[in-house]
Amino acid sequence: MTQGIFITGTGTEIGKTVIAGGLAASLKQVGTDVGVMKPISTGDTADAAFLKHAAQVDDELSLINPIYLRNPLAPAVAARMEDREIDLSCIENAFAELQQRHDFLIVEGVGGIAVPIRDDLLVVHLISQLQLPILIVATAGLGTLNHTLLTVTFAQQFNIQIAGIVLNGLRPESAGLAEATNPVEIEKLTGVPVIGVVPYEKQLDTPSPDLKFLAEFTNQHIAWRQLEIL
Numbered sequence: 001m002t003q004g005i006f007i008t009g010t011g012t013e014i015g016k017t018v019i020a021g022g023l024a025a026s027l028k029q030v031g032t033d034v035g036v037m038k039p040i041s042t043g044d045t046a047d048a049a050f051l052k053h054a055a056q057v058d059d060e061l062s063l064i065n066p067i068y069l070r071n072p073l074a075p076a077v078a079a080r081m082e083d084r085e086i087d088l089s090c091i092e093n094a095f096a097e098l099q100q101r102h103d104f105l106i107v108e109g110v111g112g113i114a115v116p117i118r119d120d121l122l123v124v125h126l127i128s129q130l131q132l133p134i135l136i137v138a139t140a141g142l143g144t145l146n147h148t149l150l151t152v153t154f155a156q157q158f159n160i161q162i163a164g165i166v167l168n169g170l171r172p173e174s175a176g177l178a179e180a181t182n183p184v185e186i187e188k189l190t191g192v193p194v195i196g197v198v199p200y201e202k203q204l205d206t207p208s209p210d211l212k213f214l215a216e217f218t219n220q221h222i223a224w225r226q227l228e229i230l
């Protein structure tokens with residue numbers, strides 16, 4: 001088993017935190033000592049707090065989330081507004097400390113992989129620096145082929161290992177041909193396994209979903225064992 005995974009997405013508000021929390025809770029259930037990290041948060045620190053809760057760790061929030069920027073914007077823009085520049089070494093140090101403390105780390109990105117975190121740096125550079133494989137969270141419906149292929153291709157340009165793809169937020173009542181054909185089509189286009197299709201579930205659409213439910217629901221819809229790194 002590698003030492004961790006970086007959860008990214010084809011965009012913002014795509015389900016990265018929910019899926020990362022589900023993986024943390026599932027690994028926890030099978031006895032893995034799992035740690036979590038949200039290196040950069042903008043707007044609020046809710047994701048870091050939720051991940052900490054999902055993994056049931058007592059690591060300091062300042063270690064889980066070493067960089068917090070007030071405005072809910074891309075980090076490079078939010079940092080400029082505060083006259084700050086994101087210090088990668090601060091993230092690397094927190095990451096190294098958490099790696100010491102835990103057997104497996106789940107790291108949630110910020111937005112998608114081409115989001116700027118400094119004038120000369122994108123999220124994809126941070127992933128390279130941390131040397132983690134990625135799990136891509138994408139939407140289930142029309143438009144996802146384009147976003148997913150762009151994300152996969154971009155990651156591959158940086159030699160990042162792609163461990164799997166999860167399609168999130170499927171609405172069975174309105175699902176049509178796109179939803180039915182997307183999983184197979186994405187695997188064909190990218191060569192990366194689609195390890196799960198997660199339906200929209202009202203109980204998850206809340207800032208603090210019940211952990212047991214989250215673990216069961218994600219276990220039911222995601223074949224975690226298909227992740228090429230576990």
Ligand SMILES: Nc1ncnc2c1ncn2[C@@H]1O[C@H](COP(=O)(O)OP(=O)(O)OP(=O)(O)O)[C@@H](O)[C@H]1O
Binds near residue numbers: 014016168198
């Ligand atoms: N399968 C689902 N069913 C119902 N609600 C969901 C589901 N997945 C995510 N949500 C909800 O959608 C919203 C966005 O999800 P989430 O916060 O996980 O996205 P994100 O990609 O982490 O966003 P950000 O880019 O802000 O970090 C949240 O309110 C979450 O509770």
Ligand SMILES: [Mg+2]
Binds near residue numbers: 016017018047108
């Ligand atoms: Mg999030």
